[in-house]
Amino acid sequence: MWRRALVALSLIGVAGAALAIDYRSVSVPAAILYDAPSQAGKKLYLIKAQTPVEIVVRLDGWLKVRDAEGTLAWIEAKSLGDKRTLVVTAPRAEIRQSDKDEAAVLVELDKWVAVEFIEPASPGWAKVRHRDGATGYIRATQVWGL
The missing domain is CATH 2.30.30.40 (SH3 Domains)
Structure with missing residues (x-):
């Protein structure tokens, strides 16, 4: 059994x-x-x-x-x-310094901006890199491609 x-x-x-x-x-x-x-x-x-x-x-x-x-x-x-990207689907999205809502905002993004997906982070977050080099965390609800 x-x-x-x-x-x-x-x-x-x-x-x-x-x-x-x-x-x-x-x-x-x-x-x-x-x-x-x-x-x-x-x-x-x-x-x-x-x-x-x-x-x-x-x-x-x-x-x-x-x-x-x-x-x-x-x-x-x-x-x-094979390189993965995510696209912003929210009207505005923020790349933050850490995977916390209270973390400092590094970059604000408009809808349809693509960012490089680096790795999953804590639940609800992804680590990403913007084309200008800023690397940080974005809310999974603000992007598509995860």
Whole structure:
């Protein structure tokens, strides 16, 4: 009986890992998003460098991705890199000196500004780097791409 329980728990863990969300960022100056996994597909729009996307489906050099607004489209896999970025989705966001609400604000960011994701921090926070070099912590509720 214990053996069955352990096997069930391990299968749940494997399934959870398989369902992990995979985010990547556009690594070229601009990439075309298509309605199908082919350059013959309808071109929907351009997506700029450093924009994070969530990978939903992988298919022969193509990725079906979701952007911060929830739009689904296809992109060539070669247009994405391993470097992760986050994008501000709140009207204003702050990079703080530490992962505390009372910490000093290092940088204030407008909506749609991208920041480099460094690592997760305490619950509800992420450590990030702004393009000007400021490194600190941002509230997870203020960004998309985690």
